[in-house]
Amino acid sequence: MDAVTYPEDAVVTAIEKGFAPFKINMMERHPDFKEACAGGRVMWGPTLIVADARGREVRRWVGWLPPRSFVAELDFCRALAQYNNGKFAEALAGFDAIVERDTGTEIHPEALYWQGIAGFMAGSQDWTALRRSWTRLADDYPDNRFGTHASVIEDAPEETV
Amino acid sequence: MAKIEWAETLAAAKARAADEGKLLLTYVFSPG
Numbered sequence: 001m002d003a004v005t006y007p008e009d010a011v012v013t014a015i016e017k018g019f020a021p022f023k024i025n026m027m028e029r030h031p032d033f034k035e036a037c038a039g040g041r042v043m044w045g046p047t048l049i050v051a052d053a054r055g056r057e058v059r060r061w062v063g064w065l066p067p068r069s070f071v072a073e074l075d076f077c078r079a080l081a082q083y084n085n086g087k088f089a090e091a092l093a094g095f096d097a098i099v100e101r102d103t104g105t106e107i108h109p110e111a112l113y114w115q116g117i118a119g120f121m122a123g124s125q126d127w128t129a130l131r132r133s134w135t136r137l138a139d140d141y142p143d144n145r146f147g148t149h150a151s152v153i154e155d156a157p158e159e160t161v
Numbered sequence: 162m163a164k165i166e167w168a169e170t171l172a173a174a175k176a177r178a179a180d181e182g183k184l185l186l187t188y189v190f191s192p193g
Binding site: 002006009011012013018019020021022025026027032035036042045046047048049050053055074077078081 | 163174178179182183184190191
């Protein structure tokens with residue numbers, strides 16, 4: 001992370017735009033360690049934890065990501081935080097941007113998954129939005145776990161609009 | 162070249178997140 005990802009300007013910009021960053025060495029008995037890990041176990045480094053200002057965890061993952069994928073992951077976290085706060089339209093805009101821009105990144109199928117859900121919620125049970133995202137996801141990523149999750153859309157109710 | 166400004170303490174990062182309406186990003190690393 002320190003050698004490849006963090007020095008990239010795009011990564012610095014993405015963090016500056018939406019995050020307050022804090023780093024901690026898992027091998028030291030830092031007084032903030034327990035609270036920083038938000039009660040969850042840290043089994044390997046690097047572990048990245050995204051939380052809101054009150055400490056409510058939005059997402060955590062383990063493992064290195066290259067700069068483009070890392071920026072996409074940060075954008076995904078921001079959209080997910082919007083969703084958690086009930087701001088479905090804002091969340092949808094965030095997921096839309098990732099789906100449009102970040103094809104080929106690790107987060108892309110999961111972004112499609114949540115694009116469908118955010119579209120469903122933003123549109124007051126908009127089955128068309130859900131069906132559009134999840135059908136594309138199941139078609140484009142049949143071997144990905146989110147493609148599998150989305151494949152249930154075949155059994156969804158027929159659209160009523 | 163731009164550089165990430167890591168907070169010295171969790172409290173400082175949380176305060177910045179609250180003041181600036183940002184999310185808290187914690188990077189737990191192992192040296193080496």
